[in-house]
Amino acid sequence: MSGNEEEEDVINEVRQQEVIKELKEKKVSSQKLRVYESDMEESDDISDHHNGHNSKDLKWPVILNLAFQSIGVVYGDIGTSPLYVYASTFTDGIKHNDDILGVLSLIYYTLTLIPLIKYVFIVLRANDNGEGGTFALYSLICRYAKVSLIPNQQVEDHDVSNYRLQLPNRRQKRASWLMSKLEKSNFAKSLLLFATMLGTSMVIGDGVLTPCISVLSAVGGLQEATSKITDDLIVWISVAILILLFLIQRFGTDKVGYTFSPILCFWFVLIFGIGIYNILKFDPSVVKAINPMYIIEYFRRNKKEAWMSLGGVVLCTTGCEALFADLGHFTVRSIQISMCCLTYPAIVLAYTGQAAFLRKNNELVGSVFYSSIPKAMYWPMFVVAVLAAIIASQAMISATFSIIQQSLSLGCFPRVKIVHTSAKYAGQVYIPEINYLLMLSCVGVTLGFRTTAKIGNAYGIAVVFVMTLTSSFLVLIMIMIWKIHIIFAISYIVIIGALEFLFLTSVLYKFDQGGYLSLVFATVLITIMFVWNNVFRGKYYYELEHKVSSNKLKEILYDTKFCRIPRLALFYSELVHGIPPIFKHYAANVPALHSVFIFVSIKTLPISKVPVEERFLFRRIEPKDLNVFRCVVRYGYTDVRNEQEPFEKILVERLKEFISDDFWLSQRMLNNDKEDGEVNDEMKQVEEIKEEETLSDNEDVKEVEEVKGREVVKREIGEVDKAWNSGVVHLIGEGEVVASKGASIGKRILINYVYNFLTRNLRQSNEVFDIPHKRMLKVGMIYEL
Incomplete structure (x- = not known):
């Protein structure tokens, strides 16, 4: 398409938007042009943004119910960290009795600054319409600055209800400067995407390591009861528990949460009570x-030695990212309530009680958790500890599912099946392929490492990397979106950022003692994500550069060789701007055009949800009598697809609404053009003095025109209904990607082998969108990148 044609399209779209506003004001077709008010406002204060379970819209019984469920899903990891923190910190024993107080003080302030203040009261408010995790932060930044590497932005996207609403702000200048720097730097854009992929990879690595260390630590308590239990038996019992845990994931977070929450509540009550008992008995x-x-x-x-021990202290924060990544399953307020009222007090007293016990029993630091339990409570506590360890694993597994769903929707992960497990609560998902890969990885790590010492070193690296990356994104959001005072941003960097950097230096010191495992996981995952995203972007740019021009499209459509088939055809492609080159390939080999033909582009916006009423964006392709349309279907990265109603049914209903709106819109524009071209200001004054008979005649003419207009709209909609009733054909444009001749060896390996291996062995487009096989036709074409 030429530059002039693109400019004309932009001008026409602007004019259409102006007329649409007039129609809205006059309440024409109010149901079809309904505007949704957004309560997502950006201000100086860090506000509770609109989220999937908007706390303002939910009643207290529902919020408390979600708070109860969150205990069983979110806090298992951080709640079971007392099993291994002191043992991981004092790896060489306690050399001075006051060292216990020093470590306890570190735990106090670490728990207060990172899980409580940073995550619960700051990071949770950086949610993207209720969704959390690294990709949610990246999506927020993409909305406020043009840092996306795929050029599929459209002006109309900003009209989606929950896209953004920006209020005037005296710190706008600084935010604009930062946005400008990010938008002009390709390096900054690539760095942001890489950091997002790294954070995502580390969270997935957490989903592997958390079950291993939690279950091994809990089951290891058997050796405190009897010496007959060998290390091999501990490992195999742990493997059996892990397999069972992953097999129940398909039942969904809702059911798992209700099952686990009472157990974990009991766990917190027990460690709270035992903590008080140890404080009073050993050292108040x-x-x-x-x-x-x-x-x-x-x-x-x-x-x-104190600096090295920080790698053990930081394990008291394990599971923090689950607070944020699992937000889509719950609400900000529900997580805040459960953390402040139960989790934080219980784990603080548990660590304090263990410290009091160690002040009198320095030599038992390696088994302090089980050794500090009163003998009468040993076996009940062991059973609950094993169950709590299973729940700890659940927290990061749920977080892994959520964050992979987000990365998949934004084109940064190969296609996998997303199963929404709850009709009651949006955002609760299960991914079969990922679930079984996690299970195999957990079993492999448990059998390979066999002890918690090396797993703990790897675990610390994953935990601190994710926390540091979250802080980096959060500072950008503070300055660019929240526009808080620079002093508060600097204070955050100095206090929270410096603490996390100190922890990071400590855990990296243990790289060769098992810490490399996290980085191995991250390297594998980043490679997969990079290859997929890189080729995905290359393919998109290829289609953009070779798209069918307006003149060429008209030439194809006017071709007398084309016969019309009485059906409705949906031609799918990933290209948002223009007609994909694969259509030219289709037209050359299949000289037939269906009576209603729609080019469908599936697009994911950098927001969590798009209302169904705002999802479909239609454009008519001239000539009008051919009934050819373009349709961009916009989803948020957590939207459910094709689960409530068939996709094609919703699309056809929205098409009929568009035909009606488009007709009256064109009529309105035509009348405006006539008024502008036929009369000047003096003539308008003369027209105002016309006789009443003339006005009456004009009204009669308008009534006749409206009747004719309704007949035209009815006829066009009737053609759509006729085509719909005759049958729907789904045409999927799938381009096979190969490296171009003369490409480097690295590029040939990346595209021809790695990318195509992923494409062949993962789900195809028709499986992702539930397209029926009997009405599907794939159109293939080779793209040389």
Whole structure:
């Protein structure tokens, strides 16, 4: 398409938007042109944005119900960290009794600053319409700055209800400067995408390591009860539990949450009670660790050893990312309630109680959790600990499903099947392929490493990397979107950022002691995501550069060789701007055009949800009598596809609405053009003095024109209904991608082998969109990149 044609299209779209506004004001077709008010407002304050389960719209019984469910899904990981934190921190034993107070003080402030203040009260508010995780942060940034590497943005996307609403702000200048820097730098765009992929990979790595370390730590308590239990038996019992855990994932978060929540509530009550018991029995003065001076003294005494021990201390924050990544399953308020009222107090007292016990029993630091339990409570506590470890695994498994769904929708992950497991709560998903890959990985790691020591080192790296990347994105959001005062952003960097950087340096020191495992997982996953996204973008640019021009399309459509088939055809492609080149290939080999022909482009916006009423964006392709249309179907990255109603049925209904609206829109524009061209200001004054008979005649003419107009609309809609009743054909344009001649060896391997291997062995487009095989026709074409 030439530059002039594109400019004309833009001008026409602007004029259409102006007329649409007039129609809306006059309440013409109000049901079809309904506008949804957005409560997502950006202001100086960090506000609770609109989310999937908007807390403002939900009643308290529902919020409390979700808070109860969140206990069983979100907090298993952070709730079971008392099983192994002290043992991972004092790997060489306790050398000074006050070191216990120093470590306890570190745990106090780490738990308060990172899980509580950072995640629960700051990061959760950076949600994208109720969705959390690294990709949710990236999507927010993509909406406010043009940093996406795929050129599929449209002006109309900004009209979607929950896209954005920006209020005037005195700190707009700084935000605009940052946006400008990001938009002009290809390096910054690529770096943001890479950081997003890295964060996603680390969360998935968490989904592998959490079950391993949690279950192994809990089952290892058997050796405290009897010496007959060998290490091999512990490993095989753990493997059996892990397999069972992954097999029940298909029942969904809703059912799993109801099953696990009572157990984990009981767990928190037990560790809360045992913590108080140990404090009162062994050393009540241990609470003085609230004084941060003990941290300074701890580092003075131990220096390098104290810094190295931070890799164990940071494990008290494991599962923090689940608070954010699992937000789509719950609400901000429900997670805040459950964290502040139950989780935080319970785990703080558990660590305090263990510290009090260790003050009198330094030599038992390796088994402090089970050793500090009263003998009468040992077996009940063991059973609950194993169950809680299973629940800890559930937290990161659910988070993994959520974040993969987001990355898939944004073109950064190969196609997999997304199963929505709850009709009651949106956002609760299950991914069969990922579930079984996680299960195999967990079993492999457990059998390969066999102990929690090396797994813990890898675990620490994954945890701290994700926290650091989340903070980096959050600072951009603070400045660019929230527009908070620069002093608050700097304070966050100095306090939270510096603490996380210190933890990062410590965990990386243990790279060769098992820490490499996280980076191996991340490398494999990033490679897959990079290959898929890179070729996906290359294919999109190829289609954009070779799209069918308006003149060529008219030439094809006017070809006398074309016969008309009385059916409705949906021609799918990924190209948003223009007609894909694969249509020219189709027309050359199949000289037939269906009576109603629609080019359908599936597009994911960088928002979590798009209302169904705003999902379909139609354009008519001239000549009008051929009934050829373009349709961009816009989804959010968490939207359900084809589960409530057949996709084609919704599309046809929206097409009929568009035909009606488009006719009256064109009539309105035509009348405006006539008024502008036929009369000037003086003539308008003369027209105002016309006689009443003339006005009456004009009204009669308008009534006749409206009747004729309704007949035209009825006839066009009738043609659509006729084609619909005759049958629907789904034409899928699938281009096979190969490396072009003369391409480098690396590019040939990346495209010809890696990408095509992923394409062949994962789900095809028709499976993702549930297109019936009997009415599907694939149109193939080779793209040389």
